[in-house]
Amino acid sequence: MGKDVIVACDFPNAEQTLAFLDKFQGRKPFVKIGMELFYGAGPDIVRQIKARGHKIFLDLKLHDIPNTVKKAMMVLRDLDVDICNLHAAGTIRMMEAALEGLTRPDGSRPLLIAVTQLTSTDQESLEKDLLIERPIDEVVMHYALNARKAGLDGVVCSPLEAGKVHDVCGADFLTVTPGVRFADGDVGDQKRVMTPAEAKKVGSDYIVVGRPITAAEDPVAAYERCVSEFIG
Numbered sequence: 291m292g293k294d295v296i297v298a299c300d301f302p303n304a305e306q307t308l309a310f311l312d313k314f315q316g317r318k319p320f321v322k323i324g325m326e327l328f329y330g331a332g333p334d335i336v337r338q339i340k341a342r343g344h345k346i347f348l349d350l351k352l353h354d355i356p357n358t359v360k361k362a363m364m365v366l367r368d369l370d371v372d373i374c375n376l377h378a379a380g381t382i383r384m385m386e387a388a389l390e391g392l393t394r395p396d397g398s399r400p401l402l403i404a405v406t407q408l409t410s411t412d413q414e415s416l417e418k419d420l421l422i423e424r425p426i427d428e429v430v431m432h433y434a435l436n437a438r439k440a441g442l443d444g445v446v447c448s449p450l451e452a453g454k455v456h457d458v459c460g461a462d463f464l465t466v467t468p469g470v471r472f473a474d475g476d477v478g479d480q481k482r483v484m485t486p487a488e489a490k491k492v493g494s495d496y497i498v499v500g501r502p503i504t505a506a507e508d509p510v511a512a513y514e515r516c517v518s519e520f521i522g
């Protein structure tokens with residue numbers, strides 16, 4: 291899979307999501323289904339969006355004991371999505387168990403990536419709330435290396451860390467990067483942000499963009515702007 295813009299469809303139900311996707315007419319953006327939509331609409335929304343021809347990143351950020359994560363992944367593998375994720379903080383063993391669960395009997399599986407540190411976390415909250423007294427990019431690299439050791443395909447991180455993750459883990463280790471904002475846009479609750487053009491320069495493989503597209507007056511124009519800045 292090449293570089294792409296993934297649209298975070300953070301809506302509470304199927305109706306709003308499908309009405310949003312209808313605006314794109316012939317185009318089929320790569321879609322992220324996160325907790326809000328999955329909990330609101332259930333697994334059927336994955337099948338519906340897949341049937342419309344979109345690639346899907348199912349962002350449920352699993353984080354539990356290895357056995358529970360493995361069994362949950364065995365359920366998710368039948369949804370036939372393109373990318374799944376979990377929290378790297380769940381340990382290397384948990385990530386290995388997830389990979390076992392996600393692998394189908396014929397050996398095929400969706401890509402699996404691990405969240406390193408959420409893009410809403412900054413150095414201050416890392417130290418004060420999480421009691422991790424290390425530079426945030428060092429923590430991200432450590433978690434990325436753990437994900438690679440477990441056999442995962444890449445990580446979710448800020449575009450600020452994408453270049454270094456590639457240096458440390460290899461050029462083909464995927465960097466899927468939310469925390470993307472236009473230069474003239476609202477940052478909201480994101481802390482570690484870059485523009486789509488900056489994310490391109492530092493070598494992010496995918497950018498994940500939600501509100502700058504979904505809350506725009508013209509979402510299709512906002513999506514096109516992301517594509518032209520990030521892919522050119």
Ligand SMILES: O=C(O)c1cc(=O)[nH]c(=O)n1[C@@H]1O[C@H](COP(=O)(O)O)[C@@H](O)[C@H]1O
Nearest residue numbers: 298324349407408409446468498499500501
């Ligand atoms: O795993 C994710 O997708 C994710 C990880 C992370 O560190 N930060 C992050 O923002 N996300 C998701 O990326 C999307 C970003 O949305 P916006 O902030 O609206 O662009 C949301 O759906 C988040 O759940």
